[in-house]
Amino acid sequence: MMTNLAFQLSAFLQEYLTNERRVSQHTIDAYAYTFQLLTTFAATILKTQPSKLMIENLDVTLIVDFLNHLETTRGNSPRTRNARIAAIKAFFRFLEYRLVACLDQSRRIHSIPIKKAGHKLVDYLNKIEMQALLDAPDPQTHSGIRDRAMLHLCFAAGLRVSELVGLTLNQIVFQPSATIHIIGKGRRERILPLWKETTTVLRAWLAIRPSNAAVPELFLNAQDSCMTRSGFKYILSKHVKTAALKQVTLQEKRVSPHSLRHSCAMHTLKATHDIRKVSLWLGHADLKSTEIYLRADPDEKLETLMATTPPSLKRGKFKAPDKLIQMLKARK
The missing domain is CATH 1.10.443.10 (Intergrase catalytic core)
Known part of the structure; x- marks a missing residue:
């Protein structure tokens, strides 16, 4: 039996995050925007309406395609990509306690690796x-x-x-x-x-x-x-x-x-x-x-x-090369 995504997503955003986790409204907004992007992408791929999507539609292949879409089409950085997959994993962690049938699907999604992001210097104004x-x-x-x-x-x-x-x-x-x-x-x-x-x-x-x-x-x-x-x-x-x-x-x-x-x-x-x-x-x-x-x-x-004393340099002596060896090296 297929499970409607909209109902569970509403419970996740409006009840679980707000009442049980007590996360800030900014975090909820960020999670909601992630699923706005994901459901729009999934509906386009599956040729349906976002409200008609089922949880089973969000398999590993679709989510990986979505993450690649963020980087290639939307131009998002690996750091933004990682934030999106973190929100998706949090949702499926929530589902594990409500829908036993989603355990295997959740396990597969949690196996999606976090992409290593570079550490750039910060931009600031003098x-x-x-x-x-x-x-x-x-x-x-x-x-x-x-x-x-x-x-x-x-x-x-x-x-x-x-x-x-x-x-x-x-x-x-x-x-x-x-x-x-x-x-x-x-x-x-x-x-x-x-x-x-x-x-x-x-x-x-x-x-x-x-x-x-x-x-x-x-x-x-x-x-x-x-x-x-x-x-x-x-x-x-x-x-x-x-x-x-x-x-x-x-x-x-x-x-x-x-x-x-x-x-x-x-x-x-x-x-x-x-x-x-x-x-x-x-x-x-x-x-x-x-x-x-x-x-x-x-x-x-x-x-x-x-504050650090630099290492001292040992004085060396210059030795002129032998004329014969110098000529032989020049012939190579």
Whole structure:
């Protein structure tokens, strides 16, 4: 007997992940997008509607074809591919406890290997480039004041884009000192102080933020609803183009919302020379996640080089080759 995919997928996303696992809404959204891509691909291959797909249709061959489709057609990186297969495996792990008939199918899917991904250096903006970006929004307009506050806060606190757009009004405190209460990945919380400049631009935005907005989020879009991740990505790309007119090096860089987080980490590392403080500032669960910034910082390596005594070179004597041997070698 075939089992309808839509029913089980709905239970996985709306009940299991929310109530039993208590994962964040961002994780649920990421899983839902994975299955949006998978079911659309499967429906196209099988020439049916996504709502009519059966769990048995998602065999190893189809899923491997889907993963290859992500890399070849959509141009996704191995890291993104691995995130998609992780979501699929989580779903089939959920099915193992509900549908005994899916045990063998689940075992086969769990055998799909994770693809090894390269470890590239992080993309970040130097001090001049970052200042050009922060100066790009027009402070004489409503949207410019909002955008300037978002860019300043995202950089100063090293926020993930999900943390930025998810901020609510009660997570910002100005007295006795300006701080921000962040609920990050894995529900890890951290409280960070804010620079004077960041506090100033935040106060400017709060002064004009509609008081009758129906949502509690700090940053709103043009419809006075909460800002979305794609909305902030669009705003950032717009201001990067403006900043690149003054700082031409930005034209050669691919600036994403996460680039601001990387930039904050690199600036903090240069200021403190302490990778542990960078890890605490960013809210990393493991110090290994922060080591990527050490690989990208030449100053840290230069200090290590200068602190190490180089090996001495032994003086040698030059011995002229024998004329006969030299002539014979030349005849080869």
